[in-house]
Every structure is written in C-alpha cells, then in structure tokens.
Amino acid sequence: MSSRKVSVMRQQRLGVELRKLRERAGLSSTEAAKRLGGTPAQISNIEAGRYAVSAERVRTLAANYSCGDQAYVDALAGMTGPRARGWWEEYREILPAGLVDVAELEHAATALRVAVMLQMPGLLQTPEYARALFREIVPRLPAYEVEHRVSFRIKRQAVLYGDHPTPLTVIIHEAALRMGIGGPETTREQLNYVVEMSDHDHISVVVIPFGEASPPVSGHPIVYASGPVPQLDTVELDTEYGCDFLDAEAQLEKYRTVLDRMESCTLGPVKSRDLIRRIAKNA
Known part of the structure; x- marks a missing residue:
C-alpha cells in the first residue's frame, strides 16, 4: 500500500464505495482493520482516497464486508492499479x-x-x-x-x-x-x-x-x-x-x-x- 500526494477522482470514488460497503456490513473502521490485519488509520486512508489499494485488497475487503455482488466487486477492483495520465x-x-x-x-x-x-x-x-x-x-x-x-x-x-x-x-x-x-x-x-x-x-x-x-x-x-x-x-x-x-x-x-x-x-x-x-x- 503506497501513499499518494494527490487523491485523484477515481481513487476517491473507490474509497467512498469501500466505506459504503463497510457501513452496510455494520463494521467500525477498527473492526474492519482487525479483519484486514491492518490499522484503523489504514482503513481511514483507503476510504479517504489517500492510499492506493490493490485489486486483491479490494476483493479481500469486499469479502470481509460480505458483499455478494460480483459485478460490483469486479468493477471496484477495476478501479485500482496505476492510473494512465489522461x-x-x-x-x-x-x-x-x-x-x-x-x-x-x-x-x-x-x-x-x-x-x-x-x-x-x-x-x-x-x-x-x-x-x-x-x-x-x-x-x-x-x-x-x-x-x-x-x-x-x-x-x-x-x-x-x-x-x-x-x-x-x-x-x-x-x-x-x-x-x-x-x-x-x-x-x-x-x-x-x-x-x-x-x-x-x-x-x-x-x-x-x-x-x-x-x-x-x-x-x-x-x-x-x-x-x-x-x-x-x-x-x-x-x-x-x-x-x-x-x-x-x-x-x-x-x-x-x-x-x-x-x-x-x-x-x-x-x-x-x-x-x-x-x-x-x-x-
């Protein structure tokens, strides 16, 4: 997981969607961090779009949040990775x-x-x-x-x-x-x-x-x-x-x-x- 100086629109939206999934699962950032094996600060930074996150980690978070919508999870995973400069x-x-x-x-x-x-x-x-x-x-x-x-x-x-x-x-x-x-x-x-x-x-x-x-x-x-x-x-x-x-x-x-x-x-x-x-x- 790497820090980013500038949180681009796609990364921000991914963070928003992961926060929605966590909240629908009824989990606090502390509880989510425990399941991920990280810290509450890492969860907060991901959800704020300050950290880049891998497709694998997105799928892990979605599984931790009991999200069964595979098309949605695939779309979220597709928002990860290096961003081509437009x-x-x-x-x-x-x-x-x-x-x-x-x-x-x-x-x-x-x-x-x-x-x-x-x-x-x-x-x-x-x-x-x-x-x-x-x-x-x-x-x-x-x-x-x-x-x-x-x-x-x-x-x-x-x-x-x-x-x-x-x-x-x-x-x-x-x-x-x-x-x-x-x-x-x-x-x-x-x-x-x-x-x-x-x-x-x-x-x-x-x-x-x-x-x-x-x-x-x-x-x-x-x-x-x-x-x-x-x-x-x-x-x-x-x-x-x-x-x-x-x-x-x-x-x-x-x-x-x-x-x-x-x-x-x-x-x-x-x-x-x-x-x-x-x-x-x-x-």
Missing part, C-alpha cells in the same frame, strides 16, 4: 480542479445523459459558441484563460469519436436554442452543428418545446455519467459556484427520475431535429 492532466495547473475532473468523469463513463435549459451542452458546443459563453463569465476572465477553457471544452468532445464512442443522450429546452449566444452567425453554426451530431447513431438529441406542461426544471446543466455498474454512476451539476459531483444512491435515483421526466416532455429525435433546423434558419 490528456486533461495538462490542465490541472491552469483550470479549476472541478472542470478537469469532468473530463476524467466523461472519459470513464460507459454512457452519458445530459440535460440543459439555457445553453448548449459542452460536448456539443462549437469553439465560437464556447468562446462567447466564457467571455461573459462574471467576473470576466482574462483572454488567455478564455482560450484555455475553449480548448479544454473542445478536447472533451473526443469521447464522442473513435472506434468506441461514448453513447450520449442530450435533453435541451427550446429556450437554450433561442438564446442567441454569440450573435446570429454563431447561433446558426451552433444549431446546425447540433443537428449534424444528432445524425450519429450513438448521439440522441431531444428538445423540450415551449408550452410543454410542467417539465422538471433545473437551472443548471445536469450530467449523468453511467459507470460499469449502476452503483458507480455519478451525477455532475454545473453550478455557478463550480462542479458538484453526487454519488449517493438517493441522489442517483433522484436524477434518474428527473431526467426520465424531462425526456418524457420532449418532442422525440425526429421532431426535435426539425425544430432545431427551423430555429437555425430564422436565427
């Missing part, structure tokens, strides 16, 4: 940590489901649209940071390409299509790009139209990232104070329900594309 690490020193963690979350997801009310989803933004958004942040960002954020946002879109692109479902309110961010030319380019991307088999874009009765309202973008098993799903909320990551079972269930209800209020893929085209034509 492209996003080059941004660690220049962007807020939460933004960088979003890229790591998207990279690891088996599927993504996004809902937005007032702007296009980051994974489908054009550079000019993203630039227009970042230029309006309060307080204003220096030009170099705007460009860092634009390049980072565009690089995140790599998950939608390649031999095994990540399935993406996007729920957009009509309000977001009509905001006119960046002016008419930028808006037309952005809307046409969304239509173009929605033609890919692994990307679904659906629109909640004005006048739809009582869709659940969320003023901030919601990203639901599916893990290898449902227990390892994560919700990311993009708030004005930064990125908020949720993984408690009740929170996951809440946002699955919210997204299901939002999607039930949409026009469906074909009619949604038609609406986006009409709005782009008149922008």
